[in-house]
Amino acid sequence: xxxxxxxxxxxxxxxxxxxxxxxxxxxxxxxxxxxxxxxxxxxxxxxxxxxxxxxxxxxxxxxxxxxxxxxxxxxxxxxxxxxxxxxxxxxxxxxxxxxxxxxxxxxxxxxxxxxxxxxxxxxxxxxxxxxxxxxxxxxxxxxxxxxxxxxxxx
Ligand SMILES: [Fe+2]
Numbered sequence: 001x002x003x004x005x006x007x008x009x010x011x012x013x014x015x016x017x018x019x020x021x022x023x024x025x026x027x028x029x030x031x032x033x034x035x036x037x038x039x040x041x042x043x044x045x046x047x048x049x050x051x052x053x054x055x056x057x058x059x060x061x062x063x064x065x066x067x068x069x070x071x072x073x074x075x076x077x078x079x080x081x082x083x084x085x086x087x088x089x090x091x092x093x094x095x096x097x098x099x100x101x102x103x104x105x106x107x108x109x110x111x112x113x114x115x116x117x118x119x120x121x122x123x124x125x126x127x128x129x130x131x132x133x134x135x136x137x138x139x140x141x142x143x144x145x146x147x148x149x150x151x152x153x154x
Pocket of ligand 1: 035
């Protein structure tokens with residue numbers, strides 16, 4: 001395989017993408033959990049908003065995983081490996097709708113924090129395709145965080 005980037009560089013990017021995939025998957029599941037379990041006065045708008053967000057992440061995990069394959073590596077995809085690699089915490093017990101919003105904001109922000117160094121690292125390794133994909137992912141996560149934050153504004 002020769003796409004103009006060394007195997008070592010491809011591997012560095014793919015390893016980070018694997019963590020990015022795990023976190024995106026964890027936030028996807030957490031958002032879907034909250035879509036199912038939300039109750040309260042804002043039920044309908046949150047139920048719909050959470051659905052829009054998890055649908056976006058459902059497509060994203062496929063795109064991220066396939067980028068790992070295009071870089072020449074297999075995808076580590078199981079609940080145990082995702083849990084080990086993810087920066088997004090799992091929900092526990094009954095969660096109020098306000099706490100759901102806060103938890104999801106934290107998840108989107110955690111993905112932004114892990115994505116930023118991945119963009120600069122990918123660019124430094126001349127892997128602009130991954131950089132471009134991650135830039136698009138952060139555009140989504142930061143917009144989603146803004147929309148969620150707006151539900152908390154007084
Ligand atoms: Fe649904």
